[in-house]
Amino acid sequence: MEAIEIRDLTKQYRDVTAVSGLTLSIHAGELFSLLGVNGAGKTTTIKMLSCLTAPTSGDALLCGHSIVKEASQVKSVIAVSPQETAVAPHLTVRENLELMAGVHGFSRQKSADACDAMIQRLDLSSVARKAAGKLSGGWQRRLSIAMALISEPKILFLDEPTLGLDVLARSELWDVIRELKGKSTIILTTHYMEEAEALSDRIGIMKTGRLVACGTAAEIKQLGGSDKMEDAFVNIVKGAAQ
Amino acid sequence: MKMLTFARRNAQEILRDKLNLLFGIGFPVVILLLLSAIQANIPQEAKQQMDLFRIEKLAPGITVFGLSFMTLFSATLIAKDRGTSLLQRLYTAPLTASDFILGYTLPLLPISLAQTAVCYLLALALGLTPTVHILLALLTILPVAVFYIALGLLCGSVFTDKQVGGVCGALLTNLSAWLSGIWFDLNLVGGAFKKAADLLPFVHAVDMERAALAGNTAGILPHLYWVLGYMALTLAAAVWAFLRQMKRQ
Numbered sequence: 001m002e003a004i005e006i007r008d009l010t011k012q013y014r015d016v017t018a019v020s021g022l023t024l025s026i027h028a029g030e031l032f033s034l035l036g037v038n039g040a041g042k043t044t045t046i047k048m049l050s051c052l053t054a055p056t057s058g059d060a061l062l063c064g065h066s067i068v069k070e071a072s073q074v075k076s077v078i079a080v081s082p083q084e085t086a087v088a089p090h091l092t093v094r095e096n097l098e099l100m101a102g103v104h105g106f107s108r109q110k111s112a113d114a115c116d117a118m119i120q121r122l123d124l125s126s127v128a129r130k131a132a133g134k135l136s137g138g139w140q141r142r143l144s145i146a147m148a149l150i151s152e153p154k155i156l157f158l159d160e161p162t163l164g165l166d167v168l169a170r171s172e173l174w175d176v177i178r179e180l181k182g183k184s185t186i187i188l189t190t191h192y193m194e195e196a197e198a199l200s201d202r203i204g205i206m207k208t209g210r211l212v213a214c215g216t217a218a219e220i221k222q223l224g225g226s227d228k229m230e231d232a233f234v235n236i237v238k239g240a241a242q
Numbered sequence: 243m244k245m246l247t248f249a250r251r252n253a254q255e256i257l258r259d260k261l262n263l264l265f266g267i268g269f270p271v272v273i274l275l276l277l278s279a280i281q282a283n284i285p286q287e288a289k290q291q292m293d294l295f296r297i298e299k300l301a302p303g304i305t306v307f308g309l310s311f312m313t314l315f316s317a318t319l320i321a322k323d324r325g326t327s328l329l330q331r332l333y334t335a336p337l338t339a340s341d342f343i344l345g346y347t348l349p350l351l352p353i354s355l356a357q358t359a360v361c362y363l364l365a366l367a368l369g370l371t372p373t374v375h376i377l378l379a380l381l382t383i384l385p386v387a388v389f390y391i392a393l394g395l396l397c398g399s400v401f402t403d404k405q406v407g408g409v410c411g412a413l414l415t416n417l418s419a420w421l422s423g424i425w426f427d428l429n430l431v432g433g434a435f436k437k438a439a440d441l442l443p444f445v446h447a448v449d450m451e452r453a454a455l456a457g458n459t460a461g462i463l464p465h466l467y468w469v470l471g472y473m474a475l476t477l478a479a480a481v482w483a484f485l486r487q488m489k490r491q
Contacts, residue, residue, distance in 0.1 A: 050334045072336055080334045086327040088251055090258040095251070102247025103335045131258075147331070 002061075003028040003155055003185035004049070009058035011044050011209075018044040020209040021058070026202075028154075031177070031186040033196040035233060036206035042189040043083065045206070046157050049187070050080045063154050076104075079153035081144045083160045083189075089133025093124055093143055096132050097150050104151040114150055122146045122176060138169030145176060149184075156180070158188045162195060174199060193229040207237050245341040248332070253349035256315050266315065266353070270308035270361055274300065278368045294427060301365035302451035303424030305358045305383060306444070309390040310418040312350050312357075314410040316394025320346060321403035324487065339485055346398075347391050354387035355380065375457040382454040382462060386447040389473040395480035399487045422448045443472035 004026040011019040019041040026032045034042045047053040049060055051071040059066050065073040087096050094115055101111035119128050124146060127139055135143065141161060148156055158177070162170040177199055180186060190196055196203050197217045205213040205220070213223055213236045224232025256262055281295035293299060323329040332342075362376050370376075397410050419425060422444035428436045439445045446468035453461030 052330060052333055075334060075336045078334060080331055082327040082330050084327040086331040088255060088328060089326075090255045091251060095254065099247060099251045100335070102250075103244050103332060103337050105244055105336065151335075 001028045002026065003030070004060060004062055004187070006049070006060040007058055009045070009048060009060055010056050011041075011048060011053065012056040017209050019048065019055075022209075022211055024204065024211060024214065026185060026187065028185055029182045030201045031181050031188060031199055033200040033203045034187065034189045034206060035191075035193070035196055035203060036189075037237065039208075040206040041209040042206055043159060044209075046080070046159055046187065046189060050078055050157055051075055077154040078157065079148035079151055079155075080157040081148040081159065081161055083163065085137075085140050085144065087132040087140055087143055087147065089131065091132055092129050093132055093135070093146075094119065094128045096143060096147055100147045100150045106151075114152075118146050118150050121179075122149075136169075138165050138172065141165060141169070141173060142176065145173070149180070153184055156184045156186045158186060160189055160191065162190070162192065170195075193233055197229045205233060205236055212236060244335075244337055245345050248337065248341060248345035249349045252319060252346055253353070255319055256349065256353065262311075262315055266308070266311045266357055267360055269311070270304050270357065271364055273307070274304045274361060274364055274368070277304075294425075297365050297368050297370045298455060299452055300424075301361060301370055302379060302455050303422065303448045305361045305379070306386055306422060306447045306451055307415075307418055307424055308357050308361060309354055309383070309387055310410075310415045312354050312387060312390045313394040313397065313414055314406070315353075316346060316350055316391050317396075317398035317401065317406040317410045318403055320395060320398025320484075321401055321406045324398070325403055333488065339488060342488070343395065343481055343484055346395055347388070350391045350394075351384070351387060354383065354391070358383045358387075373457065375455050378457070378459075379451055379454040382450055382466070385466070385469050385473050386443075386451070389443060389447070389469060389476055392473065392477040392480040396476060396483050399480065399483035417442075418444050421445060424448055443469055 002025045006022050006024040009019060009022040010017065022045060034045065036042050044053065048055045049062065049067060051067055051074050055068065059068045062074050063077045065077070067074050088099060091099065097115040097118055098111055101114050106114060119125050122142055122145070124143065127135060132140065132143055145158065145161060161177070162173050165173065174195070177186070188199065200217060202214065202216055203220050204211050213220060215223065217229060220236070221227060221229060221232045224235040226232040226235060277295045277300055278297060358380055362370070362379065366372055393414070394410065397406055401409055421439040421442050423439070428439050428445060446465040450462050450465035450469060453465065
């Protein structure tokens with residue numbers, strides 16, 4: 001079963017085509033990584049899929065709901081962990097989770113239960129009463145993902161979740177993401193090749209708004225003619241027609 | 243329920259910022275105490291000519307001036323939310339545009355009322371006669387509060403959090419102070435300054451509040467029209483600007 005069906009999705013900003021005719025299907029429970037250099041169209045794609053930006057043309061169905069015609073239904077099945085830190089700084093970790101549960105319409109009891117479960121699941125109990133603004137970058141990212149997960153989304157967008165984190169914090173976050181695999185459909189954007197390789201079921205490579213390659217890590221390496229993911233990526237991006 | 247959750251978060255963010263409390267409550271209180279002390283030390287013969295700092299006139303002025311901080315609080319919160327992607331995250335949640343606008347506006351109303359109540363309680367301690375008109379003054383402050391809060395929504399939707407500090411923190415508080423007739427009689431300046439002040443809402447808000455506190459209900463109306471007009475215009479502009487930046491996300 002397909003969780004996401006993208007059909008000829010295009011976003012044009014005046015003279016710039018940020019995303020051009022993107023067509024792609026992502027299976028339910030799959031972890032799909034979008035790779036690309038800066039300006040490749042990854043973030044614009046996520047913004048369109050999460051109803052933050054309207055497409056210029058084309059459409060996408062998320063769990064059967066159109067991002068063009070059924071934005072509110074789409075919003076009820078998705079969650080986004082944005083690229084930048086997106087936490088309420090004066091609220092505690094628990095209050096941040098309660099905020100997200102509340103804006104998704106959870107009752108007080110359901111919210112409390114969901115927060116308890118999420119704090120335990122993402123090992124946040126040691127910082128649960130701390131103000132989010134005072135946490136380290138790693139903890140804030142972990143909280144950011146917890147805030148996205150609290151609504152039990154069917155589709156989760158992780159936009160560069162480990163950007164700027166140290167090796168240890170990144171490794172811990174990888175464990176968290178691995179644990180989510182199969183439970184939600186995850187779309188992950190990243191600049192780190194090893195991250196995509198380690199976590200993804202399939203990888204898509206974008207260049208100047210177009211999807212130029214798509215497959216498993218092994219398929220991508222074969223396509224790029226290298227055993228190393230990074231070299232394969234560079235070969236594919238350099239070799240793709242402008 | 244969703245909107246109330248968002249509104250509660252906004253109230254918590256504002257009230258947990260110590261600088262907000264210091265400026266929002268502390269600053270008007272200090273000014274009220276300071277100017278009352280000056281008034282108490284003016285020679286008796288000068289007092290007859292200089293009645294601007296009498297507590298009956300001063301307290302309503304300070305309550306209006308204090309509300310200019312609501313603009314700063316509201317604008318700073320929105321601008322910061324925009325800057326940190328929190329708003330982007332919330333835009334992907336099933337909240338409507340009206341949930342956002344009400345969620346940012348409503349929490350500041352009780353905070354405004356609390357600030358006004360603190361000013362009047364202090365004024366009572368400083369010699370203000372306790373009358374039922376204080377309740378009327380608390381009621382008439384509401385449209386003024388909505389005007390200032392809407393101005394914050396407008397500025398927060400247009401400016402960055404750094405720009406908000408300059409525009410709302412410095413420019414607006416000064417405009418609100420100089421053009422309101424709180425610190426000096428605008429008739430003494432006269433001319434274009436007085437005409438400009440009369441065309442803006444600040445002096446009307448202060449005069450309305452003074453009339454309410456004095457129990458002069460007939461004196462409230464002409465100023466109320468000005469305040470309501472500015473409130474409606476600012477609210478419409480704020481909603482337009484907020485929806486515009488929401489679409490741009």
